[in-house]
Amino acid sequence: MLKVKVSAIGNSMGIVLPREVLAKLRIGKGDVLYLVDGPDGLTLTPYQQDFEAQMDAAENVMKRYRNALHELAK
Numbered sequence: 259m260l261k262v263k264v265s266a267i268g269n270s271m272g273i274v275l276p277r278e279v280l281a282k283l284r285i286g287k288g289d290v291l292y293l294v295d296g297p298d299g300l301t302l303t304p305y306q307q308d309f310e311a312q313m314d315a316a317e318n319v320m321k322r323y324r325n326a327l328h329e330l331a332k
Contacts (some may be wrong), residue, residue, distance in 0.1 A: 264272040280286065285304050294301045321325060 260276060260279060262275070264271050264273055266312075283291075283302075283304050285291065289304060292303050292306060294303055294307055
């Protein structure tokens with residue numbers, strides 16, 4: 259467990275993430291992080307929670323309209 263301190267950043271509040279955390283999350287300047295509320299509290303993650311559901315829906319559409327998409331790709 260790492261301890262971070264909340265600091266004033268302009269008119270907002272924020273935390274500074276140590277290099278080890280940045281490396282573990284594989285994030286850098288400009289990347290987006292998500293706070294996910296779960297049964298154990300908040301989790302900070304670089305992954306969008308509903309991304310898998312969106313990909314499943316896209317794959318379903320691609321399967322249903324395979325021929326039309328093939329013709330459009332020409």
